[in-house]
Amino acid sequence: MNKKENFFKGIIKENPLFVSLLGMCPSLAVTTSLENAIGMTLGVFFVLVLSNFIISLIMSNSKLADLVKPVRIPVYIVVIATLVTIVEMVMHAYLPSLYFSLGVFIPLIVVNCIILGRAEAFASSNKPLDSVIDGVGMALGYGLAIMTISIFREFLGKGTLTVWGDLQVNLTFIFDFLKIEPIAMFVQPVGAFLTFGLILATITAIANNHKNKLAKKVANNG
Amino acid sequence: MDNLIMLAFSAFIIENIILSQFLGICPFLGVSTKRSSALGMGMAVIFVMLISSSVTWLLYKYVLEAFSIEYMRTIVFILVIASLVQMVETFLKKVSPPLYKALGIYLPLITTNCAVLGVAILNISKEHNFLEMLVYTTFIGLGFLFVMYIFSMLREKLDFAPVPKAFKGAPIALVIAAILAIIFSRFGGII
Numbered sequence: 126m127n128k129k130e131n132f133f134k135g136i137i138k139e140n141p142l143f144v145s146l147l148g149m150c151p152s153l154a155v156t157t158s159l160e161n162a163i164g165m166t167l168g169v170f171f172v173l174v175l176s177n178f179i180i181s182l183i184m185s186n187s188k189l190a191d192l193v194k195p196v197r198i199p200v201y202i203v204v205i206a207t208l209v210t211i212v213e214m215v216m217h218a219y220l221p222s223l224y225f226s227l228g229v230f231i232p233l234i235v236v237n238c239i240i241l242g243r244a245e246a247f248a249s250s251n252k253p254l255d256s257v258i259d260g261v262g263m264a265l266g267y268g269l270a271i272m273t274i275s276i277f278r279e280f281l282g283k284g285t286l287t288v289w290g291d292l293q294v295n296l297t298f299i300f301d302f303l304k305i306e307p308i309a310m311f312v313q314p315v316g317a318f319l320t321f322g323l324i325l326a327t328i329t330a331i332a333n334n335h336k337n338k339l340a341k342k343v344a345n346n347g
Numbered sequence: 348m349d350n351l352i353m354l355a356f357s358a359f360i361i362e363n364i365i366l367s368q369f370l371g372i373c374p375f376l377g378v379s380t381k382r383s384s385a386l387g388m389g390m391a392v393i394f395v396m397l398i399s400s401s402v403t404w405l406l407y408k409y410v411l412e413a414f415s416i417e418y419m420r421t422i423v424f425i426l427v428i429a430s431l432v433q434m435v436e437t438f439l440k441k442v443s444p445p446l447y448k449a450l451g452i453y454l455p456l457i458t459t460n461c462a463v464l465g466v467a468i469l470n471i472s473k474e475h476n477f478l479e480m481l482v483y484t485t486f487i488g489l490g491f492l493f494v495m496y497i498f499s500m501l502r503e504k505l506d507f508a509p510v511p512k513a514f515k516g517a518p519i520a521l522v523i524a525a526i527l528a529i530i531f532s533r534f535g536g537i538i
Contacts, residue, residue, distance in 0.1 A: 150461050228472075232464070235425050322522040329518065
């Protein structure tokens, strides 16, 4: 696998959220606004890239790897928890409003299956540079997925799209034009389950359609 | 007393851990295909949650706060939970084989269950005292068990329903969860 494939697999083919269904809890909880989703992406990006890098550094040193192997999961958890604590402190100091709106889901990055999953499945058996590329791809794939969910939810629920702080796109005129109100249900917990379910179904339908076409092509040629 | 009843009720229904706080979604979707496994997972979660929340609460109050190193919370809590789960597993195996048989296979899964760490952190950030912590944790756990059980019954029925091809598996489960969430959020009007 070359570097480009390695990077793009996290975004589409092995998208952690839409394909592997990893890291569901934060993706449902923080997607009430686009701003929260972007904040969460930043946190996951920092932790995932650095944890992949550090863990692959540890595991590619053969002496250290032998030492760590029997207790590797606790070692991974300590590395990840340290990085998460850094994110927590930096956010609390510089982005307090984001810190309070993400709440308990910042410390919960520790138990996000994507991060431990990549550490075990990729970083522990690959070179540091490849692991960093894998981490960047996976974090971007996750980020794009939760941003997609949050765009639907914020637009349908409030009629706005908040990118960052005061940078907000107001789209309520669409609702005014159609003479309806924004559907508040979408920013409530109900909307999270519904939006995610419908997006997943759409993706499955597209994938099935694609597979059928490929199968037909093969059948015609054969 | 009134406060405690209020706390219990809102932890059980209104702030339901799965349907309004989105913690523990992985076991909610993964282990809810059969009633028996939903029950087993629910019991194991209540059990581990109570022990780990008590231990982390005491540790936070009497060690981390005493030495003013609260920023170590995340690292300490996850390590405590991971080792506690291991200890509980070994202990149950030795002391109560029937209980181990019922809960055993779910215990390793619980370490990465965000509900356990989530409730431990929520108890700290909501500044509960020890009694409130016990009540809150118990009823959050019961709420988890309750929703898991209802959901597993729905999914057992779903096996015989004609579901569109694209909705098979996770998508239809999420849509059902959305309907359950509507019902649960309406209970908020009681208080």
